[in-house]
Amino acid sequence: MSQLANYIAQKRQQKPILSMTHVVYGYPTVQESLSWMTRLLEEGVDFIEVQFPFSDPVADGPSIVEACHVALEQDLDVDSFLNDMGKLSRDFPDSRIVLMSYLNPMYRYGLQKLAKRAAEINILGLILPDLPIEASANYIAACKENQVDPIWLVTPVTPKARLEMLASQASGFLYCVARSGVTGHSSHEAKSKQTAMDEYLAHIKAHASAPMGVGFGLRERSHIEALLGKADIAILGSALLDAYNQGGQEAGIKLIKDLFQN
Amino acid sequence: MQSNNGFYGEFGGSYIPEILYASQQQILHAFEEIKTDPEFIAELKETWQNYSGRPTPLTFCKNLTEHFGGAQIYLKREDLNQSGAHKMNNVIGQALLVKRMGKKRVIAETGAGQHGVATALIAARLGLECTIYMGAKDVKRQYPNVFWMKQLGATVVPVAEGSQTLRDALDEALRDWSSSHEDSHYLIGTTCGCAPFPEMVAFFQSVIGEEVKEQSKAQFGQYPDRLYACVGGGSNACGLFLPFLEEENVEMIGVEAGGKGLELGQHSIRLSNGLGEKGIAQGFATMFLQDKSGQLQDTHSIAAGLDYVGVSPIIAHLAQIGRIQMTYAMDDEVIDACSLLLKKEGIIPALESSHALAGAFKDAANLPKESRIVINLSGRGDKDIFNVAKAMNDQTFPEFLEDYLADYKEHLNNDEEA
Ligand SMILES: Cc1ncc(COP(=O)(O)O)c(C=O)c1O
Numbered sequence: 001m002s003q004l005a006n007y008i009a010q011k012r013q014q015k016p017i018l019s020m021t022h023v024v025y026g027y028p029t030v031q032e033s034l035s036w037m038t039r040l041l042e043e044g045v046d047f048i049e050v051q052f053p054f055s056d057p058v059a060d061g062p063s064i065v066e067a068c069h070v071a072l073e074q075d076l077d078v079d080s081f082l083n084d085m086g087k088l089s090r091d092f093p094d095s096r097i098v099l100m101s102y103l104n105p106m107y108r109y110g111l112q113k114l115a116k117r118a119a120e121i122n123i124l125g126l127i128l129p130d131l132p133i134e135a136s137a138n139y140i141a142a143c144k145e146n147q148v149d150p151i152w153l154v155t156p157v158t159p160k161a162r163l164e165m166l167a168s169q170a171s172g173f174l175y176c177v178a179r180s181g182v183t184g185h186s187s188h189e190a191k192s193k194q195t196a197m198d199e200y201l202a203h204i205k206a207h208a209s210a211p212m213g214v215g216f217g218l219r220e221r222s223h224i225e226a227l228l229g230k231a232d233i234a235i236l237g238s239a240l241l242d243a244y245n246q247g248g249q250e251a252g253i254k255l256i257k258d259l260f261q262n
Numbered sequence: 263m264q265s266n267n268g269f270y271g272e273f274g275g276s277y278i279p280e281i282l283y284a285s286q287q288q289i290l291h292a293f294e295e296i297k298t299d300p301e302f303i304a305e306l307k308e309t310w311q312n313y314s315g316r317p318t319p320l321t322f323c324k325n326l327t328e329h330f331g332g333a334q335i336y337l338k339r340e341d342l343n344q345s346g347a348h349k350m351n352n353v354i355g356q357a358l359l360v361k362r363m364g365k366k367r368v369i370a371e372t373g374a375g376q377h378g379v380a381t382a383l384i385a386a387r388l389g390l391e392c393t394i395y396m397g398a399k400d401v402k403r404q405y406p407n408v409f410w411m412k413q414l415g416a417t418v419v420p421v422a423e424g425s426q427t428l429r430d431a432l433d434e435a436l437r438d439w440s441s442s443h444e445d446s447h448y449l450i451g452t453t454c455g456c457a458p459f460p461e462m463v464a465f466f467q468s469v470i471g472e473e474v475k476e477q478s479k480a481q482f483g484q485y486p487d488r489l490y491a492c493v494g495g496g497s498n499a500c501g502l503f504l505p506f507l508e509e510e511n512v513e514m515i516g517v518e519a520g521g522k523g524l525e526l527g528q529h530s531i532r533l534s535n536g537l538g539e540k541g542i543a544q545g546f547a548t549m550f551l552q553d554k555s556g557q558l559q560d561t562h563s564i565a566a567g568l569d570y571v572g573v574s575p576i577i578a579h580l581a582q583i584g585r586i587q588m589t590y591a592m593d594d595e596v597i598d599a600c601s602l603l604l605k606k607e608g609i610i611p612a613l614e615s616s617h618a619l620a621g622a623f624k625d626a627a628n629l630p631k632e633s634r635i636v637i638n639l640s641g642r643g644d645k646d647i648f649n650v651a652k653a654m655n656d657q658t659f660p661e662f663l664e665d666y667l668a669d670y671k672e673h674l675n676n677d678e679e680a
Contacts, residue, residue, distance in 0.1 A: 055424060055557040056543050058436045059279040065423055077555050103277060104543045108556035130277045130545075153280040157443070162283065180281055181441035187419075188441035 004124040004149050004172035007096055008211040008232055011046055016228050019260050020047035020098070020213060022237035024064060025081055026071030027053070033071070034084055039249050041092040045256065048088075048095065049127070049235065052081050054102035059129045061184035063238040063245070078109040086121030098151065100127040112142045119146035125172045127151045133166065151175050151213075154204060156195040167207035173233060174208050176201065178216045184238025201230040224259050234259075263464060263504050263576055268457025271582060272540070273548045273575030276456040282436075285443035286456055292363050293462050302358065309354050310469065313387070314344040316351075318470075320477035320636065325606040326626075333629035335622070336486065337609070337639045338474055338502065347612065347641030348470060348498045349380040349451060355466030357384040360447045367391040367446040371435040373400055373428035373494075374566035374614070375407025376641060377451030382414035392416040395434045397427035400566055407645060425560045429571045432544055452495025453574035456545035460500075460575050467501025474636055475505055482634060488513045488625075491638040492617040493533070493588070494567050496574025498640040503586065504576075513587070516577060517621035519563030520590035526551065530561040532573045533581045533588040541572075548578045564593040564649065565613035567641075591620035597653045599623055600643065612641035613649065 001009075011018055021040050027033050040048055053068035053076060060068070089097050099118060106114050106128060118126060126148060131139065133152060143150045149172025154163050157180060167174060180192035204212060214227055215235030224234045236259065244252040268275050278286060296302040310316040318339040326335045340348035360368060368390050372378030378394040385392035394411055398420040401408050411418050424430040432455075439448040453460040453467070471489075478486050489506060491499035493516040506512040521529035524537065530551070532538030538549035543558060550572045551559045563569040580586040591599070596613060599620035603611050611619060615638065622637045629635065643650065651659040 054543075055559075056429065056433050058433050058544065059281070059440065061437070062423075069424055072557060075555075102543070104541045104550075104552070104558075105556035107542050108552075108554070129279050130542075132277065132280070132283070135275060135277065155281045155283075157284050158280060159284055159287075177281060180443070182437045186437065186441075188438050191438070191442035191446070193444060 002124070002149050002171045003147060004096065005210055007124070008173060012211075012232055015046075017224065017231065018046035018233045019256065020049050020215075020233050020235040021045045021240055021256060022049045022051065022100075022235065024051045024053060024067040024071055024241070025084075026074055026076050027067040028070055030074060030076070030084070034088070036244070036249055036252070037088055038091075039253065041088065041095050043253055043256065044095070046095055047098055047233065049098045049100050049237075050085060052076070052078065052099065052101035052105060054105050057102055059182055061182040061186035061238060063184045063241045067241060078105060082117050082121060085123060089122045096125075097123050098125040098127060099123050100129070103128050103131045111139045115139070115142035115146040115148055118148045123148065125149045125151045127175065129153060133169065153177055156180065156200050163204065164207045167204055170208050170210035173211040173213045174204065175235070176204055176212050176214045176231065178214055178218065181216070183216060184242070197226065198230065205230070221259050263461070263507065265457060265461050270460075270575045270579035273546070273578045274457060274460060275547050276545065277542050277547065278456045278545045279440060281440045282443060285439070288363065289447075289462075290458050292359055293458050296359060296362065297465065302362070306355055306358055309358065310351065314350045314354060315342060316469065317473045317477075318342045320474060320481060322481070323607050326602070329602075329606060330623065330626035332627040332631060333488070333625070333633045333635045334631075335626060336634060336636045338470060338636055340470060340498065340638060340640045341609070341612065341615070341642035345376070345380040345383055346644065347376045347380065348467060348501060348638075349377045351469055351501065352451065352463050352466045352497060353377070353380040353384045353449060356447070356449045356462070357388050357390065360390060360449070361388060363447065365445050365447045367393070367442065368449040369393050369395070369435050369438050369442070369446050370449045370451060371395050371428065371431040372451060373397070373431070373569055374645065375400065375404040375411065376567055376645065378411050378416070378418070379407050379414070381449055381451070382411040382416035385416065386414045393438065394418045395421050395431040395438070397425070397431050398422045399426040400428065400431070403649075404566055404645070427561070427569055428566075429544070429558060436545070452497040453500045453576055454495045454544070454546060454548070454572055460546070463497050464500040464504055464576055467497050468504050470498065470501035470638065471503060471505030474502065478634070478636070485509055485512055486636040487511070487633040488515060488629070488635040489638070490515050490517060490618045490622040490635060492517050492568060492614050492640060493573060493577055494519075494530075494570050494614060496577040498638050500574060500576055502636070502638045503580070507585070514585065515587045515589060515621055516581065517617045518588065518590040519565060519568035519617060520592040521562040521564070522593055527560045528562050529590070530563045530568050530570060531590045533578065534590055538573070544572060546575055548572050548575045564596060564653065565617065567612070567614040568617060589621050591617045593653070595620045597650070600650065601654070609639070610643040611639055612643045613646045615640045616643075
C-alpha cells in the first residue's frame with residue numbers, strides 16, 4: 001500500500017473525516033505563509049496542501065489567483081520552497097504535506113528531480129492539475145521509483161469510463177472535484193450545473209481502492225457533514241484563504257474548528 | 263497540418279484541467295467530423311463568400327516594387343474581410359461548429375479586440391450569446407473595439423488580474439469555460455491552446471494560402487518564391503504558410519514583434535535570439551517568454567495583436583526544424599513600413615500586419631527582380647488610428663480629441679437637460 005494511503009487509513013480509525021487545508025506558499029510573504037502553515041500544523045490539521053504559485057493558474061478562482069500574484073511579487077524558487085517544506089515536515093511528523101502546483105514551474109524544475117526531492121523530505125503526494133494522465137508516463141515512473149503518489153483529479157463531468165480508469169489508477173488518494181468551475185467563489189459560478197454529490201461519490205467509491213478527498217466549494221459545516229462516510233478527506237481551499245484575508249490566522253483557525261470539530 | 267495526436271514535434275498537446283476533458287473531446291470529435299463533411303464545407307464557403315467577402319484579392323504593388331528595385335511585391339488582402347482582419351475566417355468556421363454541437367454561447371479572449379469584434383459579429387448573426395474577456399489594459403488601449411463589441415450585444419469583461427493583457431484574458435476565458443462548458447464553446451482566436459484548437463484554427467485559416475496558390479498561378483503562372491506573415495499567436499502565418507508546406511521552393515518568413523528592445527518585457531520575440539524557452543501553460547506546450555522558475559513574463563508590442571507570451575505550437579515546430587525562418591521588426595520600423603504602404607499604395611495596414619511589411623521590406627531590395635514575394639496583409643489599420651497618430655507625433659490629433667471631447671460632453675449635458 002502507498003505510504004500516503006497507509007497514513008490516511010490509520011488516521012481514519014480515529015476520525016470520521018480528515019482535514020486538508022490549502023495554503024499558497026509566499027502569500028502574503030514567504031515568512032508569513034510559513035508561519036501560517038506552522039500554525040495550522042500546530043492546530044493538528046491532518047494535511048496541508050501547499051500551492052507553489054504560478055503566474056497563470058487557470059484552474060483557480062479570484063481568491064487564489066490574487067494570492068499567487070501577490071506571492072510572485074517576490075522571487076520564488078522551487079529549491080528554497082522544497083527546503084522550507086522539508087523543515088516543516090520534520091517538525092510535524094504527525095501531519096502530512098501535499099504539494100500542488102501547475103505544470104510549468106515544476107516542468108522547468110524537472111519532474112524527475114521533483115519526485116526525488118519530494119521523497120527525501122517526506123512529501124508523499126503531488127498535485128499538478130494541468131498534467132493529464134495521458135501525458136504523464138515519465139512523471140508516473142518517477143513517482144513510482146521514489147514512492148510518492150501522483151494525485152489525480154476526477155470531476156462530476158469526467159466521462160464514466162475515464163472516471164473508472166482514473167479511480168483504478170489512483171494511489172495515495174483520489175481528488176474528487178465537487179463541482180464544475182474553478183476554486184472558490186467566482187463570477188463564473190452561476191454557469192455551472194449542480195452535482196448530485198452522493199451518487200457521484202458512490203460511483204467513484206465503487207471503482208477506487210485509494211482513499212478519496214473532496215474539494216472545491218467547501219465552506220460550511222453542512223458541506224463537511226454531507227461527506228461523512230462517503231469520503232476520507234475534506235479539502236478546504238478558498239474558504240480558508242477568504243477567512244485568513246478577513247481576519248488573519250485567528251479567523252482561519254476559527255473556520256477550521258467550526259467545520260471540523262465535533 | 264495534421265498533428266501527431268495533437269503534437270507538432272515536441273510542441274502542442276493538451277494540458278488542461280480535468281474538468282475540461284469532456285468538452286475538449288467533444289470539440290475534437292466534432293472537428294474530425296466537419297473536416298470532411300461536404301455539407302459543412304459548403305456552408306463554410308458560402309458564409310466566407312457572402313458574409314466576409316472572400317476570396318480576398320492578391321494585389322500587385324507596382325510602386326513599392328519600383329521603390330525597392332528588387333523582388334516583385336504582392337499583398338494578400340485579408341484586410342478586406344468583414345471585420346477588417348483574417349480573424350473572420352476562423353470565427354465563421356468555429357461558430358458554424360458551435361451551431362452543429364448545439365451550444366448556445368461563445369466565450370473568447372481578445373488582445374487588440376479584433377478577435378473580440380469578429381466573434382461578436384458572428385455571434386450576433388448566428389444568434390449566439392457572447393462573452394469576451396479582455397485585459398483591463400487592452401480595454402483602455404483599444405476602446406473603439408470595446409464599444410463595437412458592446413453595440414453588437416456582447417458582454418465585455420475587463421480582466422484586471424496579472425499583466426492585464428491577452429494572456430490574462432485567455433486564462434480567464436478558460437476559467438469561464440471550466441464552469442460553463444456544458445452549453446458554452448471556447449472560441450479561441452488563434453492557433454494556440456489545447457488540441458485540437460491549433461489544428462482547427464489553422465484549418466479554417468488555410469483558406470488564405472489556398473487562395474494564394476490559385477491566384478499566383480492565375481496572375482503569374484507559378485507559386486511565389488517567398489511568403490511573409492506576422493506572428494502573434496500564429497494564425498495568419500499558419501493560414502498563409504501551411505498550404506505551401508510541401509512546396510520546397512517556397513520560402514517562409516515569420517515576423518515577430520521586436521517592440522522597444524530585446525530586454526525581457528520590451529518585446530514579444532519567442533522564436534528568435536534564444537529569447538523564448540519551452541514551457542507548458544495555457545493548455546499546450548510551446549516556446550514561452552518566461553523566467554528561470556517558469557513564470558510567464560510580460561511582453562510588449564506596439565501592435566496589441568502581437569503582444570502575447572506564447573506562440574502557435576505549429577509555428578514553433580516549423581521554426582525549430584528550419585522550415586520557417588523567424589525574424590522580428592521593432593516598433594519604429596513598423597511605423598515606417600506602415601507609412602510607406604500608405605504613401606506608395608494607398609492601403610492602410612494594421613500595425614500587426616505592418617510587422618510583416620517591415621520584415622519583407624528589409625529583404626526586398628536584395629532579392630532578384632524576377633522573384634515574387636507575397637506579404638500577408640492580415641488586417642486593416644483603421645483601429646490603430648490613435649496609436650499611429652501618437653507614434654507619428656501628429657501635432658493636430660490632440661486638438662481634435664480635445665474639441666471632440668468638449669463637444670461630446672456638451673451633447674451629453676444637453677441630452678440630460680432635455
Ligand atoms: C490584424 C491582425 N493581424 C495579426 C494578428 C496576430 O494574430 P495571429 O498571429 O494569430 O495571426 C492579429 C491579432 O489580433 C490581428 O488583429
